[in-house]
Amino acid sequence: MRKIKISTFNVNSLKARLPIVHSFLSGGGAPDILCFQETKCQDEDFPLDFFESLGYRCSYSGMKSYNGVAIASRERPDRIKAGFGDGSDIAQDRARILRASFGDMDVVCTYVPQGKSVDSPDFAYKKQFLARVRALFERDYSLQGKMLWTGDLNVIPTDMDVVHPENKRDHVCVCDGIRAALESVTSWGLVDVFRKHRPQAGEFSFWDYRVKNAFARNIGWRLDHLFATPGLERHSVDAYVVRELRAMERPSDHTAVTGVFEI
DNA sequence: ATGGTCGACTCTCGA
Numbered sequence: 001m002r003k004i005k006i007s008t009f010n011v012n013s014l015k016a017r018l019p020i021v022h023s024f025l026s027g028g029g030a031p032d033i034l035c036f037q038e039t040k041c042q043d044e045d046f047p048l049d050f051f052e053s054l055g056y057r058c059s060y061s062g063m064k065s066y067n068g069v070a071i072a073s074r075e076r077p078d079r080i081k082a083g084f085g086d087g088s089d090i091a092q093d094r095a096r097i098l099r100a101s102f103g104d105m106d107v108v109c110t111y112v113p114q115g116k117s118v119d120s121p122d123f124a125y126k127k128q129f130l131a132r133v134r135a136l137f138e139r140d141y142s143l144q145g146k147m148l149w150t151g152d153l154n155v156i157p158t159d160m161d162v163v164h165p166e167n168k169r170d171h172v173c174v175c176d177g178i179r180a181a182l183e184s185v186t187s188w189g190l191v192d193v194f195r196k197h198r199p200q201a202g203e204f205s206f207w208d209y210r211v212k213n214a215f216a217r218n219i220g221w222r223l224d225h226l227f228a229t230p231g232l233e234r235h236s237v238d239a240y241v242v243r244e245l246r247a248m249e250r251p252s253d254h255t256a257v258t259g260v261f262e263i
Numbered sequence: 264a265t266g267g268t269c270g271a272c273t274c275t276c277g278a
Contacts, residue, residue: 012269012270012278013269013270013271016269016270016271038270038278040270040271064271064272065270065271065272065276065277066271066276066277066278114277114278116277116278122277154278163264164264167264168265171265208264208265208268208278209267209268209269209278210264210265210266210267210268210269210278211264211265211267211268212264212267214264217264219264250269252269253268253269253278
């Protein structure tokens with residue numbers, strides 16, 4: 001039996017957040033696997049040496065200015081794939097989904113499109129993206145196996161997951177349509193392992209820069225998730241929000257969320 | 264409590 005920590009962190013520019021990532025990966029709570037979203041970093045500029053000096057491997061798939069995903073890990077992954085590989089990948093898909101295999105465990109890191117507004121083409125892309133995630137799971141994974149779907153999913157699963165949901169019924173991360181789209185993925189049989197361990201209200205992973213003192217007042221959103229297959233969920237022993245990263249200098253608007261597994 | 268900031272990049276867009 002060994003303890004494995006897996007974290008997800010929307011960094012909102014990896015380069016701007018190197019001091020925070022350094023602190024996270026060199027500290028006591030350092031994860032074994034760290035999934036990044038919004039690296040905003042082209043592959044040719046990726047700071048691979050930074051991770052290697054901290055004892056981590058890193059795989060990445062980015063683009064200029066927007067999006068970008070990466071997976072840092074103490075162990076070398078057996079396989080890495082960017083995009084869905086479903087025959088309809090466009091450039092930004094490859095900067096939004098990155099999958100890694102470590103032995104019999106699989107990690108799927110996604111930066112789900114935000115969607116802009118419910119009447120935007122971006123929102124249609126968001127719903128289609130989630131439908132493709134479901135199809136991918138059915139195609140490449142099994143509920144008996146150990147698979148973690150993590151990342152910035154840009155969906156508030158329930159009214160507990162945001163402050164004043166009643167004011168946000170038309171929001172692209174809150175509306176019934178997007179909750180149904182998330183549910184159509186998780187209904188495959190996935191378990192929210194964060195909620196399994198943290199059932200209480202007030203647990204968030206994002207605080208808007210534009211809301212005055214949002215973090216101090218805990219006016220937040222739970223957008224960053226850990227969904228596990230039953231085959232992995234039975235090994236999950238803890239999950240928590242890493243609030244320290246949001247309290248540092250020049251923080252991302254998100255912070256990391258960590259799941260702990262005994263395998 | 265998405266007007267109000269932040270980051271990337273040419274100054275405006277995306278979140």
